[in-house]
Amino acid sequence: MxxxxxxxxxxxxxxxxxxxxxxxxVSAMESHCGGARFAFNHMLSHVKSVMDQRSAERSYGLDGDELTPPVGWSLASLRKVWNGRKDAVAPWWAENSKEAYNSGLDALARGLDAWSKSRSGHRGGAAVGFPRFKTRARAGxxxxxxxxxxxxxxxxxxxxxxxxxxxxxxxxxxxxxxxxxxxxxxxxxxxxxxxxxxxxxxxxxxxxRAIGARPAHIAGSAYPVVGVDVGVKDLLVVAAPDGTEVARVPAPRPLRVAQDRLRALQRRAARQHGPYDPVTDTRRQPSKRWQRTQARIGRVHAHVAAVRRDALAKATTALAQQHQVITVETLFAAGMRSKGGARKRGLNRALGDAALAEIRRMLGYKTVWYGSELVAAPRFYPSSKTCSACGGRKPNLTLAERTYVCEHCGLAIDRDLGAAINLARLGDTRTGETGTGTGSGPAAHQQGGKGRGANQKTRPAHAGTAGGCEASTRHNTTSGVGQTGTASPQGEAT
Ligand SMILES: [Zn+2]
Incomplete structure (x- = not known):
């Protein structure tokens, strides 16, 4: 592309x-979205039938030029075939903008590309399946x-x-x-x-946009190097290497507030005529009232996401504008959420609520905008399990223990604050020129002893391509924003 x-x-x-x-x-917009879905489904079925035809022909011993010519999987070739067929299969096509069909074909081209790359090992991550037909219910x-x-x-x-x-x-x-x-x-x-x-x-x-410049009216903080602990109870705890608590942003718990409402709505939906018959365990047409309740549930979730995004956006802007070096933990949030099942539901909900990955993502591009630096601690850097006074460890710390009590020196400190201090020190040792040079904290032990230094930084050299982006779909045609490490335009986290 x-x-x-x-x-x-x-x-x-x-x-x-x-x-x-x-x-x-609304009906014009729905017609466009339906047109996109139609073009996707029609061309997917065409691609499939040509594939089947060719494999059948091969089984009769045909080869090379004797086979039915393949359909190209690029957007351009899909569009060419679609334009040749649209008068016959979709005589109503002129009712919508051609961009509607293009959206569907673009989605298909991406799906086919992802599938073939995943199959040939040219794409990381989870295996991608062959594109499925879009149904009215499932397709966005x-x-x-x-x-x-x-x-x-x-x-x-x-x-x-x-x-x-x-x-x-x-x-x-x-x-x-x-x-x-x-x-x-x-x-x-x-x-x-x-x-x-x-x-x-x-x-x-x-x-x-002026890259790497702090807005003139923003005064720098007295603490150039800070560590940020992304917590469960508080959204953010910000600390300096000398142990000062710089800021504490309480988590707005929009999900908790909306929880009662959600619970009531979900109970109501359960009493209504849903899409599955519990007696015969088969699909059925859901009732209008069930659909209305589902729409309400969706709106509560959307409201929660909006409040959360707002709080995170404000907190991360302040951080990126006021400090020079910001060290954050790498929490494996996806793993923490998937393991443990019902037993960990409360924690999982809180983690999902706080959207930890979102903070990293926002800081990633905002530090580039404002000329500060984001340092990511290694994934298993024990920031919460290490004493911020003597560097002793407490390997079996549970999340329920909100206060860290050191067995070696007797220090009792708020768990999140201790973690933020450790992270600040890690960032401090990584940046000699800006650091205040404590060099003796637990982070320094980590550095020397096990070689677990901070491993990721944002680099101003990438500034030209680092875009902050709140759109929720990836767009390949416009630069490599989706591909740069510093900013990925992903909207709602999970
Ligand atoms: Zn200690």
């Missing part, structure tokens, strides 16, 4: 706004517009999209509109998606 070159001093970022659609616009509704009239209107309360025209937004678009007006931002594409009971529009934008 062609890569888009991001000019120096610019970067790709996303701006997302909730849309306020009229009923006519989403369309991406890359060409045509895409803009934010000067009144700052409307956006314009191809074929759909002027659409009102729930919130002001001024953050983007201002930048577009003074030409420090250019809109590359717009993705409309239905999530949490709302239609959202993400503009992918090329934005000019």
């Amino acid at each position: 062609a890569r888009f070159e991001v000019p120096d001093g610019w970067q790709v970022q996303a701006y997302r706004f909730a849309l306020d659609l009229t009923p006519a616009q 509704k989403s369309v991406r517009f890359t060409t045509g009239a895409i803009r934010v209107e000067a009144d700052r309360h409307h956006v314009t999209l191809p074929r759909l025209g002027r659409i009102r937004t729930h919130e002001s678009t001024r953050k983007l509109a201002r930048r577009v007006e003074i030409d420090t931002a250019r809109i590359l594409s717009a993705t409309v998606r239905f999530a949490g009971g709302r239609w959202l529009c993400s503009f992918q934008v090329l934005a000019q």
Whole structure:
């Protein structure tokens, strides 16, 4: 796929706004999303039938040119075949923008590419299966517009999209509109998606931004080097290498607050006529009321995610702007959540709630924006299990023990604060010039003894490609933002 070159001093970022659609616009949008799904399914079935045909022909002893020609799996070749067939299979195609079908074909091209790369070992991570047909129930509704009239209107309360025209937004678009007006931002594409009971529009934008500069009005903290413990009880505990607690951000527990409401809604859904018949254990058509309850549950979850994202965004901006070196722990959150089952449900919920990975991701690109440095401790660096006074260890510390009491020197300290201090010292030893040079803390022991130094840093050299991005789909056509290590445009964490 062609890569888009991001000019120096610019970067790709996303701006997302909730849309306020009229009923006519809702049905137009649903028609576009349905068109995307149709193009995906139709071409997937075509690709499959050609594959089957070729393997059948091979079994008769045919080979080479005698076989049915294969279908190319690139977006361009899928689009070519689709354009040749659309009049016959989808005579209504002109009702929607061509971008609708392109969105479906793009998703198919990516799916096929991921499958073949995964099968040949050219793709890491979990094995990727062959693309499945999209059903109305399972497929997310989403369309991406890359060409045509895409803009934010000067009144700052409307956006314009191809074929759909002027659409009102729930919130002001001024953050983007201002930048577009003074030409420090250019809109590359717009993705409309239905999530949490709302239609959202993400503009992918090329934005000019002073990289590595702290805003003039932000005063630096007296503590250039800090460690950040991402906790369960408090969202963040920030400490300096000398043991000072710099800041403590309590976790807003939106999920806890919304929990009662969710529980009530889920009980209600259980009494309603759901998609499975408990007696015969078969699928059935769910009732309208069940569907309405499900929509409400989705909205509560979306609200929780929004509150959480807001708290994390504010906390990480303050950190990246005020300090020079920020050391964070690497928590294996995915592993912690999947192991333990029901026994660990309370903790798992809290971990999911606090979205630890999100903090790392946000700090990753914000430290590049503001010229600070993110240092990641090694995954198994024992920041909570080490005494911040004498460096002694307590290997069997449970998460329930909120206070660390040292067996060697008798220190009693808040567990999260102790961990933050240890992390700050680790960051301190890694950065000689900015460090205050304690050099004798537990981090120093780690360095010398076991060679477990901090292993990841953000590098200003990557600044040109580091984009903060709140869009939730990956877009290959616009630079390598999704591929850089410093910023990955992934929206809601798990
Ligand atoms: Zn001690």
